[in-house]
């Protein structure tokens with residue numbers, strides 16, 4: 277059932293000597309290996325840029341002559357051979373010494389279901405943090421040889437592209453990806469056509485075409501309902517992420533859960549553990565139970581067996597993050613289904629009942645909590661919040677005994693470390709630091725990095741960030757459809773010598789993007805300081821259905837246009853993976869000021885910390901564990917205050933006035949702010965190992981992979 281047919285090379289122009297570039301282009305491994313990335317980039321920088329950093333697209337369109345030339349260039353060939361050797365070694369490794377013996381093997385494979393995956397800019401199948409967490413999780417499972425298959429959607433329209441109108445309102449541009457030129461491949465069926473499966477028990481049947489992305493050693497199977505035999509409504513199921521229409525949303529989740537399970541069955545992929553990344557995927561549970569019932573087990577026996585082998589990760593305390601479907605919709609789609617489980621209507625509804633809101637509908641999180649034996653939140657604080665939130669499911673136990681554990685999120689280090697920073701670490705942390713990067717001891721060697729080298733690298737990255745932003749602004753200007761003031765707010769005034777604060781995340785109201793504007797007069801003083809000014813770069817999308825979020829964004833745009841604020845605020849459109857990379861590498865301080873307790877974890881700050889960018893953050897989510905008193909600034913939210921926003925903002929201003937600005941601008945004669953660099957080193961030292969995806973995946977295995985069979 278593999279896609280590639282040796283008789284039909286994907287890239288006919290590829291000379292024999294470079295034939296391995298095809299395998300490389302078709303496996304995202306290249307995206308987290310700088311040497312592999314450079315093989316594509318150095319073929320032709322302009323073509324690389326125009327392809328959107330997508331080697332599949334680039335090689336399809338690339339002139340054969342230039343490929344021949346590269347194939348005859350000894351330097352290129354040497355680099356090519358080195359990369360191919362690394363790649364083959366990586367792919368052939370079956371058992372990683374990194375994992376302890378007795379942990380997952382083929383027999384104990386894991387199926388990981390998620391509605392979104394954030395892997396790379398060329399695959400826009402994510403809306404935000406949940407997706408990047410899933411992407412980083414499967415990359416790390418590949419690195420650690422965890423036998424895992426992943427299940428998700430191929431969204432031809434992705435999320436959406438953001439453009440800001442002249443009046444500051446967010447426009448959602450729809451752009452369809454070209455499936456042929458995306459780094460995904462068709463999974464072929466026995467009949468020689470792309471495999472199409474049917475979602476069980478839907479009428480009219482929902483047909484799903486199957487695609488695959490190779491993520492190192494892990495296969496991610498993607499479902500696509502845009503196939504001709506589906507009626508238009510069914511075709512639209514996987515068109516884009518998180519449709520606002522409730523019924524279509526339910527049909528998405530039915531397709532992800534029931535269809536995903538059916539897809540794995542058709543592919544002959546056995547799995548022992550089921551890992552549900554958020555409630556969207558929870559219907560996958562039902563197919564396991566149904567198949568056990570069809571083999572003669574009764575529902576409760578099947579349920580028990582399922583419970584022992586299911587992990588459910590909850591990702592947010594925000595109510596809108598938990599899908600609740602009206603019972604009549606559930607009835608419409610599941611009345612065919614519950615007899616197969618040996619249940620009646622009432623017993624089925626009970627599975628998704630929220631005890632505090634029994635009439636509200638079928639709650640996907642309550643359902644997943646009940647039917648999974650291993651449940652986890654995504655930070656220590658979030659576990660406490662979740663225990664409180666879901667106490668009513670376990671009325672017989674005390675709140676702190678509610679069986680929800682936690683595994684704090686982490687980020688995939690090879691993906692998020694900036695290549696120049698990596699070179700610096702290669703030089704000072706020893707040859708094998710990357711292989712042992714979840715060992716905190718490795719990072720103690722940060723002290724041996726000379727201040728001037730770390731500072732110059734960071735400064736170079738800041739220049740690169742600001743260059744990229746100005747170039748975007750210039751493009752928008754050149755396209756001629758934007759006013760001068762919207763171009764200025766896009767970052768035309770940014771200055772690399774100025775202390776730069778970054779704030780980039782979804783424009784959900786609880787993230788309080790406008791908190792720092794609480795006291796405009798005080799803020800103006802920072803911006804207008806002739807010798808020690810600050811500037812702030814914002815980015816982020818509001819969900820298309822979130823009008824309060826869009827209004828917040830519009831207010832921000834209008835504020836940043838105000839000449840009184842000195843042109844020191846930039847809003848960069850269309851936050852996505854590539855912009856995130858630039859920002860977390862290049863700003864000086866990462867600002868995060870959500871309203872506690874709504875930030876379950878937050879991962880963008882971890883990406884910044886890994887690259888030496890300290891946090892100025894409210895204590896919530898991961899920062900409750902990450903802050904050690906000397907690696908940034910922690911703001912304790914005071915909910916008893918008469919004006920909690922004002923009080924939080926006041927603490928931010930104080931941190932800026934008393935600590936951040938003086939320390940940043942205290943530069944020695946050689947141009948290096950040594951105190952600041954010490955802070956950068958402390959940030960890396962204290963956060964890099966503990967907030968790596970490697971530590972996270974190992975935690976999941978140790979906490980939840982206690983096999984009963």
Ligand SMILES: *Cc1c(COP(=O)(O)O)cnc(C)c1O
Nearest residue numbers: 404405781852853856878879880
């Ligand atoms: C990491 C990342 C996120 C998640 O970060 P938060 O801190 O949880 O907001 C969202 N979007 C992009 C593009 C990212 O890279």
